Amino acid sequence: MRKTEVKALKNKLSLDYDSKCVFVGSCFSENIAERMRNCGFNVVNNPLGVLFNPISVAHVLTNPSEILKESSFLQKDNIHLNWHANSKVYGANGLESFQEEVTKLLEDFNQNLASADVLFITFGSSFVYKYKATQTRVANCHKVVQSEFEKELLTVDEMLVVWRRVLAVLKEQNPRLRIVFTVSPVRHIKDGLIENNRSKARLFELVTALEHEDCTYFPAYELVMDECRDYAYFEADGVHPNAFAVQRVWEYFFETYFSKDTQKTMQQYLSFKHFFAHKALHPESDEHISIVQKQEGKFKDFLENHPNIKHQ
Template sequence: MFKIDFNIPESSTKINLKDSIFLIGSCFSNEIGKTLTENKLQSLSNPFGTIYNPYSIFNLLSNSAEANDVIESQSVFYHWDAHGEISGLSESETISVFEKRNKESQAFLKNCNWLIITLGTAIVYENQAGHIVANCHKVPAGNFKKRYLNQEEIISQYSSLHSYLNDINPDLKIVFTVSPVRHIRDGLVENNRSKAILIDAIHTITSQYKNTSYFPSYEIVVDELRDYRFFKTDRVHPTEEATEYVWNQFVQTYFDSETQDFLQEWNKLKAAIHHRPFQPESKSHQAFLKSTLEKLKKLNEKVDLSVEVAKVSQQLT
Protein backbone atom coordinates (compact mmCIF):
# COMPACT_ATOMS: atom_id res chain seq x y z
CA MET A 1 0.00 0.00 0.00
CA PHE A 2 1.32 3.41 -1.00
CA LYS A 3 -1.17 5.44 1.01
CA ILE A 4 -2.32 5.86 4.58
CA ASP A 5 -5.33 3.76 5.60
CA PHE A 6 -8.11 6.16 6.46
CA ASN A 7 -11.24 4.64 7.95
CA ILE A 8 -14.18 7.01 7.99
CA PRO A 9 -16.99 6.04 10.40
CA GLU A 10 -20.33 5.51 8.71
CA SER A 11 -22.95 8.14 9.37
CA SER A 12 -25.75 6.99 11.66
CA THR A 13 -28.17 8.98 9.50
CA LYS A 14 -28.29 7.92 5.86
CA ILE A 15 -29.16 9.57 2.55
CA ASN A 16 -32.02 7.83 0.78
CA LEU A 17 -32.70 7.70 -2.95
CA LYS A 18 -35.75 9.92 -2.47
CA ASP A 19 -33.90 12.58 -0.47
CA SER A 20 -33.14 16.01 -1.89
CA ILE A 21 -29.77 17.68 -1.31
CA PHE A 22 -28.75 21.35 -1.30
CA LEU A 23 -25.05 22.04 -1.91
CA ILE A 24 -23.29 25.35 -1.46
CA GLY A 25 -19.70 26.49 -1.28
CA SER A 26 -16.46 26.09 -3.17
CA CYS A 27 -15.97 24.59 -6.64
CA PHE A 28 -15.70 21.20 -4.96
CA SER A 29 -19.45 21.51 -4.29
CA ASN A 30 -19.95 21.86 -8.03
CA GLU A 31 -18.09 18.59 -8.67
CA ILE A 32 -20.06 16.62 -6.09
CA GLY A 33 -23.32 18.30 -7.17
CA LYS A 34 -22.68 17.32 -10.78
CA THR A 35 -22.07 13.72 -9.72
CA LEU A 36 -25.30 13.68 -7.71
CA THR A 37 -27.23 14.89 -10.76
CA GLU A 38 -25.57 12.32 -13.04
CA ASN A 39 -26.63 9.64 -10.58
CA LYS A 40 -30.26 10.83 -10.57
CA LEU A 41 -30.37 12.21 -7.03
CA GLN A 42 -32.40 15.36 -6.46
CA SER A 43 -30.04 18.25 -5.82
CA LEU A 44 -29.49 21.98 -6.13
CA SER A 45 -25.85 23.01 -6.34
CA ASN A 46 -24.41 26.52 -5.88
CA PRO A 47 -27.36 28.59 -7.10
CA PHE A 48 -25.32 31.75 -6.38
CA GLY A 49 -22.22 30.38 -8.10
CA THR A 50 -19.03 29.32 -6.39
CA ILE A 51 -18.69 30.83 -2.91
CA TYR A 52 -15.62 30.22 -0.75
CA ASN A 53 -15.85 31.86 2.66
CA PRO A 54 -18.23 30.86 5.49
CA TYR A 55 -19.46 34.41 6.11
CA SER A 56 -20.88 34.79 2.60
CA ILE A 57 -22.22 31.20 2.54
CA PHE A 58 -24.03 31.58 5.88
CA ASN A 59 -25.31 35.00 4.85
CA LEU A 60 -26.89 33.60 1.69
CA LEU A 61 -28.38 30.56 3.41
CA SER A 62 -30.00 32.65 6.15
CA ASN A 63 -31.67 34.88 3.55
CA SER A 64 -29.76 37.86 4.95
CA ALA A 65 -28.15 39.16 1.76
CA GLU A 66 -29.55 42.42 0.40
CA ALA A 67 -30.80 42.05 -3.18
CA ASN A 68 -29.70 45.57 -4.14
CA ASP A 69 -26.10 45.21 -2.92
CA VAL A 70 -24.77 45.61 -6.46
CA ILE A 71 -21.50 46.97 -7.88
CA GLU A 72 -20.59 48.06 -11.39
CA SER A 73 -17.22 46.82 -12.63
CA GLN A 74 -15.98 47.17 -16.22
CA SER A 75 -19.48 48.01 -17.48
CA VAL A 76 -21.04 44.91 -15.89
CA PHE A 77 -23.16 44.86 -12.73
CA TYR A 78 -22.39 42.22 -10.08
CA HIS A 79 -23.72 41.29 -6.66
CA TRP A 80 -21.29 41.55 -3.76
CA ASP A 81 -22.67 38.39 -2.11
CA ALA A 82 -22.51 36.16 -5.20
CA HIS A 83 -20.21 34.78 -7.85
CA GLY A 84 -19.65 36.65 -11.12
CA GLU A 85 -22.24 34.50 -12.90
CA ILE A 86 -24.88 36.53 -11.03
CA SER A 87 -24.50 39.58 -13.23
CA GLY A 88 -26.17 41.77 -15.83
CA LEU A 89 -25.73 44.81 -18.04
CA SER A 90 -27.88 46.89 -15.71
CA GLU A 91 -28.40 47.11 -11.97
CA SER A 92 -32.02 46.01 -12.26
CA GLU A 93 -31.08 42.97 -14.35
CA THR A 94 -28.54 41.80 -11.75
CA ILE A 95 -30.99 42.34 -8.90
CA SER A 96 -33.60 40.35 -10.82
CA VAL A 97 -31.19 37.44 -11.36
CA PHE A 98 -30.17 37.48 -7.70
CA GLU A 99 -33.77 37.60 -6.45
CA LYS A 100 -34.74 34.70 -8.71
CA ARG A 101 -31.86 32.53 -7.49
CA ASN A 102 -32.59 33.49 -3.89
CA LYS A 103 -36.26 32.58 -4.23
CA GLU A 104 -35.38 29.19 -5.76
CA SER A 105 -32.80 28.56 -3.04
CA GLN A 106 -35.09 29.35 -0.13
CA ALA A 107 -37.90 27.23 -1.58
CA PHE A 108 -35.55 24.27 -2.02
CA LEU A 109 -33.97 24.77 1.40
CA LYS A 110 -37.34 24.65 3.16
CA ASN A 111 -38.13 21.21 1.76
CA CYS A 112 -34.80 19.43 1.26
CA ASN A 113 -33.44 16.69 3.49
CA TRP A 114 -29.72 17.47 3.41
CA LEU A 115 -27.51 20.54 3.23
CA ILE A 116 -23.86 20.07 2.27
CA ILE A 117 -21.63 23.08 2.97
CA THR A 118 -18.14 23.07 1.49
CA LEU A 119 -15.93 25.79 2.94
CA GLY A 120 -12.92 26.94 0.92
CA THR A 121 -11.16 29.68 2.84
CA ALA A 122 -11.27 31.73 6.05
CA ILE A 123 -9.64 34.67 4.26
CA VAL A 124 -12.16 37.39 3.46
CA TYR A 125 -12.20 40.80 1.80
CA GLU A 126 -14.12 43.76 3.18
CA ASN A 127 -15.15 46.49 0.75
CA GLN A 128 -15.07 50.19 1.55
CA ALA A 129 -18.52 49.94 3.14
CA GLY A 130 -17.13 47.37 5.60
CA HIS A 131 -19.09 44.53 4.00
CA ILE A 132 -17.45 41.12 3.55
CA VAL A 133 -17.81 40.23 -0.12
CA ALA A 134 -18.12 36.83 -1.76
CA ASN A 135 -16.16 37.98 -4.81
CA CYS A 136 -14.10 41.06 -5.60
CA HIS A 137 -15.42 41.19 -9.21
CA LYS A 138 -12.18 42.63 -10.63
CA VAL A 139 -12.44 45.75 -8.46
CA PRO A 140 -8.90 47.02 -7.60
CA ALA A 141 -7.37 45.32 -4.55
CA GLY A 142 -6.82 48.69 -2.87
CA ASN A 143 -10.59 48.97 -2.37
CA PHE A 144 -10.60 46.05 0.06
CA LYS A 145 -9.29 45.13 3.48
CA LYS A 146 -8.03 41.55 3.56
CA ARG A 147 -8.22 39.58 6.80
CA TYR A 148 -8.89 36.18 8.35
CA LEU A 149 -12.21 35.28 9.90
CA ASN A 150 -11.64 33.94 13.39
CA GLN A 151 -13.29 30.85 14.83
CA GLU A 152 -15.55 32.87 17.12
CA GLU A 153 -16.98 34.79 14.16
CA ILE A 154 -17.66 31.61 12.20
CA ILE A 155 -19.24 29.78 15.14
CA SER A 156 -21.35 32.79 16.14
CA GLN A 157 -22.67 33.33 12.64
CA TYR A 158 -23.45 29.64 12.26
CA SER A 159 -25.42 29.78 15.51
CA SER A 160 -27.69 32.39 13.92
CA LEU A 161 -27.93 30.36 10.72
CA HIS A 162 -28.79 27.22 12.67
CA SER A 163 -31.67 28.99 14.40
CA TYR A 164 -32.98 30.16 11.02
CA LEU A 165 -32.68 26.70 9.46
CA ASN A 166 -34.31 25.09 12.48
CA ASP A 167 -37.30 27.41 12.03
CA ILE A 168 -37.82 26.73 8.32
CA ASN A 169 -36.72 23.07 8.15
CA PRO A 170 -36.21 21.46 11.58
CA ASP A 171 -35.46 18.00 10.14
CA LEU A 172 -32.63 19.22 7.92
CA LYS A 173 -29.34 17.29 8.19
CA ILE A 174 -26.18 19.31 7.61
CA VAL A 175 -22.83 18.00 6.38
CA PHE A 176 -19.75 20.22 6.54
CA THR A 177 -16.66 19.60 4.48
CA VAL A 178 -13.54 21.59 3.63
CA SER A 179 -12.45 21.92 0.03
CA PRO A 180 -9.14 20.22 -0.83
CA VAL A 181 -8.50 22.99 -3.37
CA ARG A 182 -5.65 25.16 -2.10
CA HIS A 183 -5.82 28.94 -2.39
CA ILE A 184 -2.18 29.37 -3.34
CA ARG A 185 -2.63 32.98 -4.51
CA ASP A 186 -2.89 33.86 -0.83
CA GLY A 187 0.29 31.86 -0.13
CA LEU A 188 0.81 28.28 1.06
CA VAL A 189 1.36 29.24 4.70
CA GLU A 190 -1.71 31.47 4.58
CA ASN A 191 -3.74 28.72 2.92
CA ASN A 192 -2.85 26.21 5.63
CA ARG A 193 -3.68 28.69 8.36
CA SER A 194 -7.00 29.37 6.65
CA LYS A 195 -7.89 25.68 6.35
CA ALA A 196 -6.94 25.12 10.00
CA ILE A 197 -9.34 27.86 11.11
CA LEU A 198 -12.15 26.32 9.07
CA ILE A 199 -11.54 22.77 10.29
CA ASP A 200 -11.34 23.76 13.94
CA ALA A 201 -14.48 25.91 13.70
CA ILE A 202 -16.40 23.09 12.00
CA HIS A 203 -15.42 20.57 14.67
CA THR A 204 -16.68 22.94 17.35
CA ILE A 205 -19.95 23.37 15.46
CA THR A 206 -20.48 19.65 14.90
CA SER A 207 -19.84 18.97 18.58
CA GLN A 208 -22.54 21.48 19.58
CA TYR A 209 -25.32 20.66 17.10
CA LYS A 210 -26.64 17.12 16.83
CA ASN A 211 -27.90 17.41 13.23
CA THR A 212 -24.47 18.33 11.87
CA SER A 213 -21.52 16.20 10.80
CA TYR A 214 -18.13 16.52 9.14
CA PHE A 215 -16.99 14.67 6.02
CA PRO A 216 -13.19 14.76 5.59
CA SER A 217 -12.84 15.44 1.85
CA TYR A 218 -9.86 17.71 2.59
CA GLU A 219 -8.05 15.01 4.57
CA ILE A 220 -8.82 12.33 1.97
CA VAL A 221 -7.11 14.27 -0.81
CA VAL A 222 -4.33 15.97 1.14
CA ASP A 223 -3.41 13.19 3.58
CA GLU A 224 -4.75 9.87 2.27
CA LEU A 225 -4.09 10.26 -1.47
CA ARG A 226 -1.24 12.73 -0.90
CA ASP A 227 0.28 12.74 -4.38
CA TYR A 228 0.44 15.33 -7.15
CA ARG A 229 -0.78 12.76 -9.65
CA PHE A 230 -4.19 13.31 -8.05
CA PHE A 231 -4.07 17.01 -8.97
CA LYS A 232 -4.56 18.71 -12.31
CA THR A 233 -1.67 20.50 -14.03
CA ASP A 234 -2.24 23.60 -11.87
CA ARG A 235 -1.31 21.40 -8.85
CA VAL A 236 -4.29 22.90 -7.04
CA HIS A 237 -7.51 21.28 -8.26
CA PRO A 238 -8.10 17.53 -7.76
CA THR A 239 -8.30 15.35 -10.85
CA GLU A 240 -11.41 13.45 -11.88
CA GLU A 241 -9.86 10.33 -10.37
CA ALA A 242 -9.42 12.04 -7.00
CA THR A 243 -12.94 13.49 -7.10
CA GLU A 244 -14.35 10.07 -7.93
CA TYR A 245 -12.43 8.55 -5.01
CA VAL A 246 -13.86 11.16 -2.63
CA TRP A 247 -17.34 10.57 -4.07
CA ASN A 248 -17.06 6.82 -3.44
CA GLN A 249 -15.98 7.48 0.14
CA PHE A 250 -18.93 9.82 0.59
CA VAL A 251 -21.31 7.17 -0.79
CA GLN A 252 -19.99 4.55 1.66
CA THR A 253 -20.27 7.00 4.55
CA TYR A 254 -23.68 8.54 3.98
CA PHE A 255 -25.80 6.54 1.51
CA ASP A 256 -28.12 3.77 2.68
CA SER A 257 -27.93 0.27 1.19
CA GLU A 258 -30.86 0.81 -1.18
CA THR A 259 -29.21 3.87 -2.69
CA GLN A 260 -25.83 2.16 -2.96
CA ASP A 261 -27.46 -0.79 -4.74
CA PHE A 262 -29.19 1.61 -7.12
CA LEU A 263 -25.92 3.38 -7.92
CA GLN A 264 -24.20 0.10 -8.77
CA GLU A 265 -27.01 -0.91 -11.13
CA TRP A 266 -27.30 2.59 -12.61
CA ASN A 267 -23.56 2.78 -13.37
CA LYS A 268 -23.81 -0.47 -15.33
CA LEU A 269 -26.80 0.84 -17.27
CA LYS A 270 -25.10 4.16 -18.02
CA ALA A 271 -22.29 2.24 -19.70
CA ALA A 272 -24.86 0.19 -21.66
CA ILE A 273 -26.72 3.31 -22.81
CA HIS A 274 -23.52 4.90 -24.13
CA HIS A 275 -22.38 1.76 -25.93
CA ARG A 276 -21.95 2.38 -29.68
CA PRO A 277 -21.99 -0.82 -31.80
CA PHE A 278 -20.63 -1.17 -35.33
CA GLN A 279 -23.92 -2.76 -36.45
CA PRO A 280 -26.80 -1.23 -34.41
CA GLU A 281 -29.45 -3.30 -36.24
CA SER A 282 -27.78 -6.66 -35.62
CA LYS A 283 -29.75 -9.28 -33.70
CA SER A 284 -27.23 -9.35 -30.89
CA HIS A 285 -27.34 -5.60 -30.34
CA GLN A 286 -31.13 -5.47 -30.57
CA ALA A 287 -31.29 -8.18 -27.92
CA PHE A 288 -28.83 -6.14 -25.82
CA LEU A 289 -31.09 -3.06 -26.18
CA LYS A 290 -34.20 -4.99 -25.13
CA SER A 291 -32.42 -6.29 -22.04
CA THR A 292 -31.17 -2.79 -21.20
CA LEU A 293 -34.67 -1.36 -21.68
CA GLU A 294 -36.19 -3.90 -19.29
CA LYS A 295 -33.65 -2.99 -16.62
CA LEU A 296 -34.25 0.74 -17.16
CA LYS A 297 -38.01 0.31 -16.79
CA LYS A 298 -37.47 -1.56 -13.55
CA LEU A 299 -35.24 1.19 -12.16
CA ASN A 300 -37.69 3.79 -13.47
CA GLU A 301 -39.98 2.72 -10.65
CA LYS A 302 -37.47 4.20 -8.21
CA VAL A 303 -36.27 7.33 -10.05
CA ASP A 304 -37.27 9.15 -13.20
CA LEU A 305 -35.46 7.51 -16.12
CA SER A 306 -38.04 8.45 -18.75
CA VAL A 307 -35.44 10.20 -20.93
CA GLU A 308 -33.19 7.15 -20.94
CA VAL A 309 -36.12 4.80 -21.55
CA ALA A 310 -37.18 6.87 -24.57
CA LYS A 311 -33.61 7.02 -25.90
CA VAL A 312 -33.17 3.24 -25.85
CA SER A 313 -36.69 2.61 -27.18
CA GLN A 314 -35.94 4.74 -30.25
CA GLN A 315 -33.02 2.47 -31.14
CA LEU A 316 -35.18 -0.66 -31.35
CA THR A 317 -36.05 -1.78 -34.89
Protein backbone atom coordinates (compact mmCIF):
# COMPACT_ATOMS: atom_id res chain seq x y z
CA MET A 1 0.00 0.00 0.00
CA ARG A 2 1.26 3.46 -0.87
CA LYS A 3 2.15 5.60 2.13
CA THR A 4 0.84 9.15 2.35
CA GLU A 5 3.73 11.54 2.95
CA VAL A 6 3.75 15.19 3.93
CA LYS A 7 5.81 17.09 1.38
CA ALA A 8 8.78 19.15 2.51
CA LEU A 9 7.92 22.74 3.37
CA LYS A 10 9.13 25.62 1.24
CA ASN A 11 10.73 27.15 4.27
CA LYS A 12 12.60 30.43 4.73
CA LEU A 13 13.09 29.99 8.47
CA SER A 14 16.41 28.58 9.66
CA LEU A 15 17.29 27.72 13.26
CA ASP A 16 20.71 27.17 14.79
CA TYR A 17 22.33 27.30 18.21
CA ASP A 18 22.20 31.11 18.15
CA SER A 19 18.39 31.00 17.87
CA LYS A 20 16.12 31.58 20.83
CA CYS A 21 12.84 29.67 20.52
CA VAL A 22 9.65 30.05 22.54
CA PHE A 23 6.88 27.44 22.55
CA VAL A 24 3.34 27.93 23.87
CA GLY A 25 0.10 26.02 23.72
CA SER A 26 -0.83 22.37 23.45
CA CYS A 27 1.17 19.13 23.60
CA PHE A 28 3.27 19.75 20.46
CA SER A 29 4.88 22.68 22.25
CA GLU A 30 5.88 20.43 25.15
CA ASN A 31 7.18 17.55 23.02
CA ILE A 32 9.26 19.57 20.58
CA ALA A 33 10.53 22.00 23.21
CA GLU A 34 11.77 19.06 25.29
CA ARG A 35 13.52 17.54 22.26
CA MET A 36 15.21 20.85 21.47
CA ARG A 37 16.25 21.38 25.07
CA ASN A 38 17.76 17.90 25.17
CA CYS A 39 19.76 18.83 22.06
CA GLY A 40 21.18 21.94 23.75
CA PHE A 41 19.08 24.63 22.07
CA ASN A 42 17.94 27.83 23.78
CA VAL A 43 14.28 27.08 24.51
CA VAL A 44 11.52 28.56 26.67
CA ASN A 45 8.08 26.99 26.85
CA ASN A 46 4.66 27.23 28.49
CA PRO A 47 5.23 29.25 31.67
CA LEU A 48 1.76 28.26 32.93
CA GLY A 49 1.78 24.72 31.58
CA VAL A 50 -0.04 23.19 28.61
CA LEU A 51 -2.88 25.33 27.25
CA PHE A 52 -5.42 24.28 24.62
CA ASN A 53 -7.70 27.07 23.44
CA PRO A 54 -6.57 30.19 21.52
CA ILE A 55 -8.02 32.64 24.06
CA SER A 56 -5.98 31.21 26.93
CA VAL A 57 -2.82 31.19 24.82
CA ALA A 58 -3.48 34.83 23.92
CA HIS A 59 -3.70 35.77 27.62
CA VAL A 60 -0.27 34.30 28.35
CA LEU A 61 1.31 36.14 25.42
CA THR A 62 -0.18 39.62 25.75
CA ASN A 63 -2.67 39.88 28.62
CA PRO A 64 -0.96 39.06 31.94
CA SER A 65 -3.25 41.48 33.81
CA GLU A 66 -6.17 39.11 33.17
CA ILE A 67 -4.20 36.22 34.64
CA LEU A 68 -3.13 38.20 37.71
CA LYS A 69 -6.59 39.49 38.65
CA GLU A 70 -7.66 38.44 42.13
CA SER A 71 -10.70 36.65 40.68
CA SER A 72 -8.38 34.51 38.53
CA PHE A 73 -7.08 32.69 41.61
CA LEU A 74 -8.93 29.94 43.43
CA GLN A 75 -8.34 27.60 46.33
CA LYS A 76 -9.08 23.88 46.48
CA ASP A 77 -8.40 22.29 49.85
CA ASN A 78 -5.03 23.80 50.82
CA ILE A 79 -3.84 24.32 47.22
CA HIS A 80 -4.01 27.57 45.26
CA LEU A 81 -4.59 27.51 41.50
CA ASN A 82 -5.21 29.95 38.66
CA TRP A 83 -8.06 29.71 36.15
CA HIS A 84 -5.67 30.64 33.33
CA ALA A 85 -2.99 28.07 34.16
CA ASN A 86 -2.59 24.33 34.00
CA SER A 87 -3.21 22.39 37.22
CA LYS A 88 0.50 21.55 37.36
CA VAL A 89 1.09 25.21 38.23
CA TYR A 90 -0.06 25.56 41.82
CA GLY A 91 0.88 27.00 45.19
CA ALA A 92 1.00 25.25 48.55
CA ASN A 93 2.36 28.14 50.64
CA GLY A 94 -0.54 30.56 50.66
CA LEU A 95 -2.22 32.84 48.13
CA GLU A 96 0.24 35.72 48.31
CA SER A 97 3.20 33.43 47.69
CA PHE A 98 1.46 31.83 44.71
CA GLN A 99 0.51 35.21 43.25
CA GLU A 100 4.15 36.27 43.45
CA GLU A 101 5.21 33.02 41.79
CA VAL A 102 2.79 33.45 38.87
CA THR A 103 3.84 37.09 38.48
CA LYS A 104 7.50 36.06 38.30
CA LEU A 105 6.75 33.31 35.77
CA LEU A 106 4.98 35.79 33.50
CA GLU A 107 7.65 38.48 33.89
CA ASP A 108 10.44 36.04 33.01
CA PHE A 109 8.43 34.71 30.09
CA ASN A 110 7.74 38.18 28.68
CA GLN A 111 11.43 39.06 28.90
CA ASN A 112 12.31 35.92 26.98
CA LEU A 113 9.59 36.63 24.43
CA ALA A 114 10.94 40.13 23.83
CA SER A 115 14.33 38.71 22.84
CA ALA A 116 13.13 35.56 21.04
CA ASP A 117 13.78 34.78 17.39
CA VAL A 118 10.89 32.38 16.84
CA LEU A 119 7.58 31.75 18.59
CA PHE A 120 5.88 28.39 18.00
CA ILE A 121 2.15 28.45 18.85
CA THR A 122 0.08 25.26 19.06
CA PHE A 123 -3.70 25.34 19.27
CA GLY A 124 -5.51 22.29 20.60
CA SER A 125 -9.22 23.06 20.68
CA SER A 126 -11.78 25.75 19.83
CA PHE A 127 -13.87 24.73 22.82
CA VAL A 128 -13.66 26.87 25.95
CA TYR A 129 -15.32 26.70 29.34
CA LYS A 130 -16.80 29.79 30.98
CA TYR A 131 -16.85 29.87 34.77
CA LYS A 132 -20.40 31.03 35.52
CA ALA A 133 -19.61 32.79 38.80
CA THR A 134 -17.31 35.34 37.13
CA GLN A 135 -18.22 34.87 33.43
CA THR A 136 -14.53 34.13 32.83
CA ARG A 137 -13.27 31.84 30.10
CA VAL A 138 -10.79 29.53 31.76
CA ALA A 139 -7.81 27.53 30.57
CA ASN A 140 -8.44 24.68 32.98
CA CYS A 141 -11.45 23.66 35.07
CA HIS A 142 -9.23 22.16 37.81
CA LYS A 143 -11.79 19.37 38.39
CA VAL A 144 -14.38 21.81 39.73
CA VAL A 145 -17.87 20.35 39.20
CA GLN A 146 -19.01 20.65 35.59
CA SER A 147 -22.25 22.42 36.47
CA GLU A 148 -20.18 25.50 37.40
CA PHE A 149 -19.19 25.99 33.74
CA GLU A 150 -20.77 26.78 30.41
CA LYS A 151 -19.18 25.15 27.36
CA GLU A 152 -18.69 27.27 24.23
CA LEU A 153 -17.34 26.70 20.73
CA LEU A 154 -15.39 29.78 19.68
CA THR A 155 -16.18 31.28 16.30
CA VAL A 156 -13.46 31.92 13.74
CA ASP A 157 -14.34 35.62 13.62
CA GLU A 158 -14.04 35.98 17.39
CA MET A 159 -10.66 34.25 17.46
CA LEU A 160 -9.44 36.34 14.54
CA VAL A 161 -10.21 39.60 16.34
CA VAL A 162 -8.23 38.46 19.37
CA TRP A 163 -5.29 37.07 17.42
CA ARG A 164 -4.85 39.97 15.03
CA ARG A 165 -4.49 42.13 18.11
CA VAL A 166 -2.06 39.63 19.69
CA LEU A 167 0.14 39.57 16.59
CA ALA A 168 0.20 43.36 16.41
CA VAL A 169 1.34 43.58 20.04
CA LEU A 170 3.98 40.88 19.59
CA LYS A 171 5.45 42.54 16.50
CA GLU A 172 5.52 45.92 18.22
CA GLN A 173 7.40 44.44 21.18
CA ASN A 174 9.75 42.35 19.04
CA PRO A 175 9.78 43.37 15.33
CA ARG A 176 12.13 40.55 14.29
CA LEU A 177 10.00 37.81 15.86
CA ARG A 178 9.01 35.01 13.48
CA ILE A 179 5.84 33.09 14.31
CA VAL A 180 4.97 29.50 13.43
CA PHE A 181 1.48 28.13 14.02
CA THR A 182 0.54 24.49 14.33
CA VAL A 183 -2.56 22.53 15.30
CA SER A 184 -2.33 19.69 17.80
CA PRO A 185 -3.06 16.22 16.38
CA VAL A 186 -4.45 15.08 19.74
CA ARG A 187 -8.18 14.51 19.34
CA HIS A 188 -10.41 15.73 22.17
CA ILE A 189 -12.73 12.73 22.03
CA LYS A 190 -14.53 13.70 25.24
CA ASP A 191 -16.09 16.47 23.17
CA GLY A 192 -17.21 13.82 20.65
CA LEU A 193 -15.49 12.90 17.39
CA ILE A 194 -17.77 15.07 15.24
CA GLU A 195 -17.44 17.97 17.66
CA ASN A 196 -13.66 17.53 17.77
CA ASN A 197 -13.47 17.75 13.98
CA ARG A 198 -15.55 20.92 13.95
CA SER A 199 -13.30 22.36 16.64
CA LYS A 200 -10.12 21.53 14.71
CA ALA A 201 -11.63 22.91 11.49
CA ARG A 202 -12.07 26.31 13.13
CA LEU A 203 -8.45 26.26 14.26
CA PHE A 204 -7.31 25.57 10.70
CA GLU A 205 -9.46 28.45 9.47
CA LEU A 206 -7.93 30.71 12.10
CA VAL A 207 -4.35 29.77 11.25
CA THR A 208 -4.97 30.11 7.51
CA ALA A 209 -6.32 33.62 8.01
CA LEU A 210 -3.29 34.61 10.11
CA GLU A 211 -0.62 33.33 7.74
CA HIS A 212 1.49 36.02 6.11
CA GLU A 213 5.17 36.77 5.57
CA ASP A 214 6.23 36.37 9.21
CA CYS A 215 3.58 33.80 10.23
CA THR A 216 3.85 30.30 8.80
CA TYR A 217 2.38 26.86 9.45
CA PHE A 218 4.04 23.61 10.56
CA PRO A 219 2.09 20.42 9.65
CA ALA A 220 2.27 18.47 12.92
CA TYR A 221 -1.39 17.52 12.56
CA GLU A 222 -0.90 16.16 9.04
CA LEU A 223 2.25 14.25 9.98
CA VAL A 224 0.44 12.34 12.72
CA MET A 225 -3.02 11.97 11.19
CA ASP A 226 -1.85 11.17 7.63
CA GLU A 227 1.70 9.81 7.67
CA CYS A 228 1.20 8.00 10.99
CA ARG A 229 -2.41 6.93 10.50
CA ASP A 230 -2.04 3.60 12.27
CA TYR A 231 -2.74 2.76 15.90
CA ALA A 232 0.86 1.55 16.17
CA TYR A 233 1.72 5.27 16.36
CA PHE A 234 -0.62 5.98 19.28
CA GLU A 235 -0.70 5.33 23.00
CA ALA A 236 -3.08 2.75 24.43
CA ASP A 237 -5.85 5.38 24.62
CA GLY A 238 -5.83 5.62 20.81
CA VAL A 239 -5.67 9.41 21.06
CA HIS A 240 -2.20 10.56 22.11
CA PRO A 241 0.71 10.08 19.68
CA ASN A 242 3.35 7.73 21.07
CA ALA A 243 7.14 8.01 20.93
CA PHE A 244 7.28 6.75 17.32
CA ALA A 245 4.89 9.46 16.12
CA VAL A 246 6.66 12.17 18.12
CA GLN A 247 9.96 11.01 16.63
CA ARG A 248 8.56 11.38 13.09
CA VAL A 249 7.35 14.91 13.85
CA TRP A 250 10.73 15.75 15.36
CA GLU A 251 12.60 14.41 12.30
CA TYR A 252 10.45 16.51 9.98
CA PHE A 253 10.94 19.50 12.28
CA PHE A 254 14.74 19.46 12.29
CA GLU A 255 14.93 18.59 8.58
CA THR A 256 12.76 21.63 7.91
CA TYR A 257 14.39 24.19 10.17
CA PHE A 258 17.99 23.06 10.83
CA SER A 259 20.81 23.45 8.32
CA LYS A 260 23.12 20.52 7.61
CA ASP A 261 25.81 22.16 9.75
CA THR A 262 23.41 22.56 12.67
CA GLN A 263 22.25 18.96 12.34
CA LYS A 264 25.89 17.81 12.37
CA THR A 265 26.66 19.86 15.49
CA MET A 266 23.53 18.50 17.17
CA GLN A 267 24.51 14.89 16.43
CA GLN A 268 28.00 15.50 17.82
CA TYR A 269 26.54 16.96 21.01
CA LEU A 270 24.12 14.05 21.42
CA SER A 271 26.94 11.56 20.89
CA PHE A 272 28.80 13.08 23.84
CA LYS A 273 25.65 13.02 25.98
CA HIS A 274 24.97 9.39 25.13
CA PHE A 275 28.54 8.44 25.99
CA PHE A 276 28.42 10.06 29.44
CA ALA A 277 24.95 8.62 30.12
CA HIS A 278 26.14 5.09 29.37
CA LYS A 279 26.77 2.91 32.43
CA ALA A 280 30.00 0.98 32.01
CA LEU A 281 30.25 -2.62 33.14
CA HIS A 282 33.55 -1.91 34.93
CA PRO A 283 33.68 1.84 35.63
CA GLU A 284 36.67 1.49 37.98
CA SER A 285 38.90 -0.12 35.36
CA ASP A 286 41.97 1.80 34.20
CA GLU A 287 40.88 1.44 30.58
CA HIS A 288 37.45 2.96 31.21
CA ILE A 289 38.85 5.81 33.32
CA SER A 290 41.31 6.63 30.54
CA ILE A 291 38.55 6.65 27.89
CA VAL A 292 36.34 8.89 30.04
CA GLN A 293 39.15 11.37 30.63
CA LYS A 294 39.83 11.61 26.89
CA GLN A 295 36.14 12.13 26.15
CA GLU A 296 35.83 14.77 28.86
CA GLY A 297 38.69 16.68 27.24
CA LYS A 298 37.10 16.43 23.80
CA PHE A 299 33.71 17.49 25.18
CA LYS A 300 35.23 20.50 26.93
CA ASP A 301 36.84 21.60 23.66
CA PHE A 302 33.57 20.99 21.81
CA LEU A 303 31.57 23.20 24.21
CA GLU A 304 34.22 25.93 24.04
CA ASN A 305 33.90 25.89 20.24
CA HIS A 306 30.09 26.01 20.51
CA PRO A 307 29.43 28.43 23.40
CA ASN A 308 25.73 28.86 22.54
CA ILE A 309 24.88 25.23 23.30
CA LYS A 310 22.83 25.12 26.50
CA HIS A 311 24.33 22.05 28.11
CA GLN A 312 22.31 20.47 30.90
